[in-house]
Amino acid sequence: MNNKIFVIVVTFNGMRWIEDCLNSILNSAVSSNVIVIDNCSTDGTIEFIKLNFKSVLLVQQNKNLGFGAANNIGLNIALEKGGEYFVLLNQDAYLKENTIGLLVEQMKANPEYGVLSPVHLNGQGNRMDLLFQTYVTVNNCKDFYSDLFLKKDLKNIYDVSFVNAAIWLLSKTTLQNVGGFNPYFFHYAEDNDYINRCQFKKLKVGIVPKSVALHDRNVSERKLTLKTFDNINDVKLLNPNNSWTVNKMLKFILKKILLSILLFNKRDFTYNFSYFSKTLKNYKIVKKLQRESMYKEYSFLTSSQS
Incomplete structure (x- = not known):
């Protein structure tokens, strides 16, 4: 097992996805330490993990802390255990066999990046995730679609102004400079804030096009609330x-x-x-x-x- 790579999954009533999510980590070509921070699930998620994934470090909370605060707990544990690279993975996301390896390879070669993300496909893996497409537009991700259309050799990394935190790789350098998530955000927008702070610390954000993962969610129209x-x-x-x-x-x-x-x-x-x-x-x-x-x-x- 690679003692330097940690995958952190925050769960909250995630029975629908958790088996596929955790299996995708354990079946990766690059082995890693898995930490699950559970935000007081009541649907059997906790019991299922305890029974079926005994190698996973499960940390139970007595209330829902939200996405950012729960991830911070996992990051603290991973740092204390000597972690160097940290994959933040949604409970409704699944890794491909080489997702982690490709991300870590590029982070090692390009330490100027604070956040690296794979390409996000939908849950079936038959098209790009709908919201992910809004992060790789002409304005936000130069040349990505052009290179795809013209069948050019893809770059190792494409710079983006934003990509959501469903599947992120962070390095120890990132955590030292940027830290964890701002606890002022309970759920949603904590990743926007984090990327703003990366930019303040002169760290870039990128997409690794050869690295792919699935995000199994229903994308519906979001109204202002x-x-x-x-x-x-x-x-x-x-x-x-x-x-x-x-x-x-x-x-x-x-x-x-x-x-x-x-x-x-x-x-x-x-x-x-x-x-x-x-x-x-x-x-x-x-x-x-x-x-x-x-x-x-x-x-x-x-x-x-x-």
């Missing part, structure tokens, strides 16, 4: 690459509240007032998180392995 509204503003507020202070954000949202009153827009008023109240309440917390994400080694992780 109070939660997504919060996430959009939180990503902007906590982005170290811009100048959004807490005071600036509060003034911006206050103007939005006043405008919504003038226009009798009930929905906008509700969203903006809720966000204003939340941000004002968390004023000191946000300022602390802003500082930590920019200046602290292993931000949001307890480990300080050297």
